[in-house]
Amino acid sequence: MQPTAHGDTFARDHLPPESQWPVLLLDNPDVDYPERLNCAAELLDGAIAAGYGDRPAIWSEVDDRPEATTYAQLREMVDRSAHVLIDNMGLEPGNRVLLRGPNTLQMAVALLAALKAGLVAVPTMPLLRAKELKQIIDKAQVSAALCDVRLADELARCTNPQDEFFCADLKQVLYFHDDAPESLESLATAKPATFTACDTASDDVCLIAFTSGTTGMPKGCMHFHRDVLAMCDLFPRHVLKPSADDVFCGTPPLAFTFGLGGLLCFPLRVGASTVLIEKLTPALLLQTIERFRASVVFTAPTFYRQMAPLVKDSDIGSLRKTVSAGEALPQGTRDLWRAATGIEMIDGIGGTEMIHIFVSSAGDDVRPGSIGRAVPGYIVQALDDAMQPVPPGVTGNLAVRGPTGCRYLADDRQKKFVRDGWNLPGDAVSIDADGYVFYQARADDMIVSSGYNIAGPEVETVLMQHPAVAECGVIGAPDDVRGQVVKAFVVLRPGFKGNAAMVAQLQAFVKSAVAAYKYPRLVTFIDALPRTETGKLKRSVLRAM
Incomplete structure (x- = not known):
């Protein structure tokens, strides 16, 4: 590793031993970065050096009207704020x-x-409560926080010595989105308009991203400055192919690496603009596309399915590309979206451990039923439990290598995610002779019933094609005779009744489409599926139900 710019070396000191790292594929001109590198300076100063200073960088909605912040204005805001972090808060790299x-x-x-100041960012989802924040703060030994003033309540519990969720390490909190004299914005107005970026090494940690939808202790994924640029220079460059004229928008939070890339770093890397809106429903997302003339959208499959019937009432002629990730994209949702918009979905597998998407395909390269192929710069294989490749078309464990990879913060689970130099995201897939990846299920979500392996997402895909089904989730339920049986939780569309006749109809529908042993022996009708803030189905909650 290169000499660090960090005075506080906690992050580097708590990386896993290099012997537990995945093999990193860095011999690639796309990721041939200098030894000294600050990703924020590359994204912002680089865009301005390329002549984009007067172009919109971030679009906001102010008093019900679009408002643009240019690249030059954004850099000045960032530089003034960086001075506050160093001068007023006394933070060190x-x-x-x-x-x-x-x-x-x-x-x-x-x-x-x-x-830009050389600090290690630890973004958190807005909906996290004090208990969850304490786990993250304690794990990463966080000493300072920058918080939207409207989210102050839960964080305040972590600074209260009398509260059960008090965090001794958290010494100071500075609020933003606030006009108080001591807010980040107010303090920044008195600061110089330029800031010299910290001379960080390309392999200095800049981001600890905690995994979403986890149970138990959260896992902190440590990423370097070069990793942030690598996510911008692989999937976007080779699959998404954006231009400076694109306008990005979508739903994933910036605290989630899917959103950090798709709604901030990707557009900045090419001089494009992005729309940042706080709370979006499917209808509001369509309105946002229409209002801002957005051309690239990032969201989860659920949103696409709910937007499809609303498209006819919206002017989304500006839209060119739509990206789906976060959970499996059912073929029925892909077909529904294409029929409604004429746009072929860009599906992808990514992960917080890998920072962003590493399997995807677009346009004519899409193959029905497949997520896509390895993004250039990555290689993927399907391996058996002995870490040996399985033949084309046979289900195995997805294994990935590339220029990014898993490095957990002080966590024994590193040895499970990385084996023999491969990242093992925990997905069961098959890969055909042309390298196309076909998702089966999360490896631990495979249902084994009377000796048959059944992928829950496959059953979900069939059920979603039934006209009565709005959403569904499929799990394995314990069974004394078969070990497990397939159980479906179904949200019905308005006008359909969840009764015994509907159960029989859905069971027959599945039997008519796939092997009969895959049909759901148990069907439960519910009002809504439990999901994480990032849109992932909480199968653990379904199992508990």
Whole structure:
């Protein structure tokens, strides 16, 4: 590793031993970065050096009207804020800073300022409560926080010595999206308009991203400055292919690496603009596309399915590309979206451990039923439990290598995610002779019934094609005779009744489409599926139900 710029070396000191790292594929001109590198400076100063200073960088909605912040204005806001972090808060490179806020201009400024100052950003989902925040703060030994003032209540519990969720390490909190005299914005107005970026090494940690939808102790994924640029220079460059004229928008939080890339770093890397809106429903997302003339959208499959019937009432002629990730994309949802919009979905597998998407395909390269192929710069295989490749078309464990990879913060689970130099995301897949990846299920979500392996997402895909089904989730339920049986939780569309006749109809429908042993022997009708803030189905909650 290169000499660090961090005075506080906690992050580097708590990386796993290099013997437990995945093999990193860095001999690639796409990721041939200099030894000294600050990703925020590359994204912002690089865009301005390329002539984009007067172009919109971030679009916001102010008093019900679109408002643009140019690249030059954004850099000035970031630089002034970076001075506050160093001068007023007394932070030094390597200190961990908790970031807390919805998708707003202010959240983006706080995040970029922390990175430019050489701090280690620890973004958190807006809906996290004090108990969950304490786990993250304690694990990463966070000493300072930048928080949207509207989210102050839960974080305040972590600074109260009388509260059960008090965090001794958290010494100071500075609020933003606030006009108080001591807010980040107010303090920044008195600061110089330029800030010299911290001379970080390309392999200095800049981001600790905690995994979403986990049970038990959260896992902190440590990423370097070069990793942030690598996520911008692989999937976008080879699959998404954006231009400076694109306008990005979508739903994933900036605290989630899917959103950090798709709604901030990707557009900045090419001089494009992005729309940051706090709370979006399917209808509001369509309105946002229409209002801002958005051309690239990132969201989860559930949103696409719910937007499809609404498209006819919206003017989304500006839309060119739509990206789906976060959970499996059912073929029925892909078909429904294409029929409604004429746009072929860009599906992808990514992960917090890998920072972003590493399997995807677009346009004519899409193959029905497949997620896509390895993004150039990555290689993927399907391996058996002995870490040996399985033949084409046979289900195995997805294994990945590339220029990014898993490095957990002080966590024994590193040895499970990385084996023999491969990242093992925990997905069961088959890969055909042309390298196309076909998702089966999460490896631990495979249902074994009377000796048959059944992939829950396959059954979900069939059920979603029934006209009565709005949403569904499929799990394995314990059974004394068969070990497990397939159980479906179904949300019905308005006008359909969840009764015994509907159960029989759905069971027959599945039997008519796939092997009969895969049909759901148990069907439960519910009003809504439990999901994480990032849109992932909480199968653990379904199992508990």
